[in-house]
Amino acid sequence: MSFNFGKKISNYRQKNNLTIQEMAERTKLSTAIISQIERGIGNPTYIVLESIANEMDISVSTLVSEEISNNELVLRKSERTVMHEEAGKILMYELLTERPFHNYMDMIFVELYPHGDTSGTYTVHHEEESVYIMHGCVTMEFEDEEIELHEGDTIRVLPNRKHILHNYSDEMAYIIDVKCKNSY
Template sequence: MVAAIGETVRSIRRERTLTLEQLAEASGLSAGVISQLERGIGNPAFATLVQLAHALDVPVGRLLLRIEDNKSPIVRKTERRRVGGHGLATAAATYELLTPDLSGALEATWVTSQPGHDTSKTPFTHNGEEFGIVISGSLDVFIDGVRHHLEAGDSIRYSSTIPHWYVNPGDEPAHCIWVSTPPTW
């Protein structure tokens, strides 16, 4: 697992065009510690992963999600991987990865939000852009506090750098597809 975390850190660091020294300065860790982690050496403390995630501007869960070398471009419905979501996945919402891995420029997620599910207590901001489409049910998407009501078939696109959250105001689950670039996990 440490090797997988190290590979993920190295991949994200390179994607952000950061040197070891630049990441060390941004995270408050030494370049040696980061280098060892990237090579799969040692056993990093959770606090170390939090510092790295903050410096890389990714959720800490993305460092823990193993990116497997998947030769197939297909993700079967029965083989979707659950990932943590806004405020982490709960009984009120599930998040399933629709892309084979997180090594590409975008991620697609199947989101099921139960009636009443509300993420307004933890607005989200991160680099990139998001696109969502409601497949069934309804969803209120708030962007910088402005409510956008979506019904089945409606879609939305916005900058992820703006605080955003969502609420399922309906009496049935909302099934949606959400696409983020770059990947947020």
């Protein structure tokens, strides 16, 4: 990870064919300040960063956020966090995303054993959730209805809706569960 917003500014200028002088005029800052920031020297104030971020049409937090290399976003199968539960008649969760940076999403691989369920009781959370059935047949139970889901089906579960997932069949069910956190 590198923390170099000066490079972001320089890349923006080059991409938009702007000179330091033109960037300074657009941001109402001096060429010296722009040059210093791009070279990673000096300590710009929030107002200076806000002026630059406005020109770039991004937030200040985006401007100063850490750069994440694509390689750092890879999670190898051998590195995944695996959790087992028995409350729901045997269940295995495997996190497909870790949260080392600014991740607002959890993607989870779920193995739901025959005649098992996800928790033994209703679950409720503040995130929106999408459930994709990779293999098998499961039933999503809400407080007032049950919906049967087959291989290839997807269901969205809106925040604060009590639900539980059952596998009433005699075979394993494989599921991808994605929970999205609010990013604001």
